[in-house]
Amino acid sequence: MTKPKRFLIVLLVSIASLNASAQVRLGLFGGPHSSSIIEKNDIPGWDTTTKKHYTSSTGIHIGVLADIPLGPKHRFFFQPGINYSARGNKYAVKNDSANAVLSDTVYYNKTLNINYIEIPFYFTYKLPLTASHKSSFFISAGPYFAFYYNGKTNVESLTKANNKYSSNTTDLATGKTTGQYNTYDVGANARAGFELGSFVLNGYFSRGVTSFYNASYKGTFNHQMVGGSIGFWLSKAETYKAGPKDTDKDGVTDELDLCPKQPGLAKYNGCPIPDTDHDGVNDEEDSCKRVAGLARYHGCPIPDSDGDGVNDDQDSCKNVAGSAKYHGCPIPDTDHDGVNDDDDKCPAVIGSTANHGCPLDTIKQETRERIKRTAQKILFVTGKAELSATSFTSLNELTALLAAHPSWKVTIEGHTDNIQRAAGNNQVLSQKRADVIKQYLVNKGIAAGRLTSVGYGDTRPIADNNTAAGRTMNRRVEIVVTEQ
Numbered sequence: 145m146t147k148p149k150r151f152l153i154v155l156l157v158s159i160a161s162l163n164a165s166a167q168v169r170l171g172l173f174g175g176p177h178s179s180s181i182i183e184k185n186d187i188p189g190w191d192t193t194t195k196k197h198y199t200s201s202t203g204i205h206i207g208v209l210a211d212i213p214l215g216p217k218h219r220f221f222f223q224p225g226i227n228y229s230a231r232g233n234k235y236a237v238k239n240d241s242a243n244a245v246l247s248d249t250v251y252y253n254k255t256l257n258i259n260y261i262e263i264p265f266y267f268t269y270k271l272p273l274t275a276s277h278k279s280s281f282f283i284s285a286g287p288y289f290a291f292y293y294n295g296k297t298n299v300e301s302l303t304k305a306n307n308k309y310s311s312n313t314t315d316l317a318t319g320k321t322t323g324q325y326n327t328y329d330v331g332a333n334a335r336a337g338f339e340l341g342s343f344v345l346n347g348y349f350s351r352g353v354t355s356f357y358n359a360s361y362k363g364t365f366n367h368q369m370v371g372g373s374i375g376f377w378l379s380k381a382e383t384y385k386a387g388p389k390d391t392d393k394d395g396v397t398d399e400l401d402l403c404p405k406q407p408g409l410a411k412y413n414g415c416p417i418p419d420t421d422h423d424g425v426n427d428e429e430d431s432c433k434r435v436a437g438l439a440r441y442h443g444c445p446i447p448d449s450d451g452d453g454v455n456d457d458q459d460s461c462k463n464v465a466g467s468a469k470y471h472g473c474p475i476p477d478t479d480h481d482g483v484n485d486d487d488d489k490c491p492a493v494i495g496s497t498a499n500h501g502c503p504l505d506t507i508k509q510e511t512r513e514r515i516k517r518t519a520q521k522i523l524f525v526t527g528k529a530e531l532s533a534t535s536f537t538s539l540n541e542l543t544a545l546l547a548a549h550p551s552w553k554v555t556i557e558g559h560t561d562n563i564q565r566a567a568g569n570n571q572v573l574s575q576k577r578a579d580v581i582k583q584y585l586v587n588k589g590i591a592a593g594r595l596t597s598v599g600y601g602d603t604r605p606i607a608d609n610n611t612a613a614g615r616t617m618n619r620r621v622e623i624v625v626t627e628q
Contacts, residue, residue, distance in 0.1 A: 167213055169377045174206030177348060177371025179231045185363030197237050201255065203230035203369070211377065218277045223266035223284065231367050232256040250302040258316065258325065260290035264333050283336045288350070290329040292318055322360045329367060330354045344375040493626060503626045512625070518542050519623040522581065529576035539581070542623065543588040555596045555624040556581045561615035562602040575599025581621060
């Protein structure tokens with residue numbers, strides 16, 4: 145007995161013994177197929193003159209197959225087997241009258257039959273169609289190793305000259321020399337079909353990758369088959385029992401999972417970690433579980449350290465109670481007179497609480513009127529910060545009043561009309577004029593600390609700038625006197 149045959153017998157016995165396992169099935173499979181030979185060579189004109197005369201032949205394959213599950217989910221399987229496979233092709237030429245005379249042949253038919261013992265190895269994926277996995281759609285693919293079993297060629301011909309018909313059958317010669325066939329073939333198989341209980345129906349494709357014939361010319365010869373198979377498993381498959389269902393894959397089975405469609409934790413019965421106050425911070429990280437807050441404050445609201453109703457994120461004085469109007473800071477007291485700016489009618493001048501933050505007015509009204517008339521006589525050269533000659537009498541009178549009342553403080557306000565607004569010179573001019581008056585008084589011995597000069601330009605008109613008289617009234621100096 146040859147070594148290949150011994151190997152086949154051992155393999156067949158081994159596959160059959162697998163049927164003893166509760167998880168492994170053995171099946172019988174077979175069916176028809178169309179067999180052809182894919183030949184490639186460098187013979188000039190072969191594709192157009194010769195190749196067209198080759199056609200496929202019909203053959204069968206029959207054998208056994210084992211079904212071995214590769215995992216607990218019954219989706220992937222390893223399926224080794226052994227089967228008989230008939231392969232080959234046909235060559236036929238029928239000449240017309242002219243060619244028949246030239247070639248002395250009316251027709252010539254040659255049929256090649258090669259039979260193999262094939263060992264396929266399939267890797268199969270099954271898509272269950274039922275919960276028990278008894279019915280499924282499957283796809284398979286894998287290599288095969290085939291050993292030459294027997295083969296022959298049958299040649300039929302009819303000669304023109306003597307109208308003689310002949311038929312001759314010849315056994316194939318195997319070996320590695322010219323004209324001989326190799327004793328093995330290697331290739332790949334693919335299947336797809338349905339399992340309906342123990343019944344199997346599938347399509348089938350096979351293609352050799354090694355050249356099985358040694359021609360007298362350079363070329364390759366590969367088997368190709370397309371067909372179908374039917375089969376029967378000789379034993380029932382182990383019924384697939386699905387484990388407890390866990391829809392959300394969180395490790396808590398649906399029967400115990402209060403949130404079966406949301407991944408969660410066992411300690412919360414399969415639900416996500418709760419967020420009681422719905423602030424986006426789960427309770428395990430929330431320091432204020434029942435009060436909505438922010439993640440950066442560990443789930444607590446933004447703090448208000450000084451308790452003034454302005455949270456720390458918006459409070460510019462976090463540790464001192466204040467007002468939202470002043471960004472959490474206390475109401476300011478600009479002049480530091482003890483009256484806050486919201487209640488101080490003179491926020492920039494130190495005053496008395498009794499007078500709403502303004503200084504107590506001890507200056508007589510007639511004195512104020514005198515100062516006002518004096519200020520109206522202080523004039524400047526047009527467009528300049530230069531005192532007119534007529535202004536000195538009024539300035540000297542003002543100096544005498546201030547010298548006689550050292551507790552008075554004076555604010556000198558410069559004002560203009562709107563004639564030079566476009567040039568942007570009014571404010572500058574009004575400031576310079578106020579500064580000139582201040583300097584004059586300082587030169588006369590009035591302390592500079594008692595004097596403030598400010599230029600308002602044309603921003604505080606007291607008359608209509610559209611008339612010459614109104615503009616004259618707006619070009620003025622005002623002296624505001626307050627008691628220290």
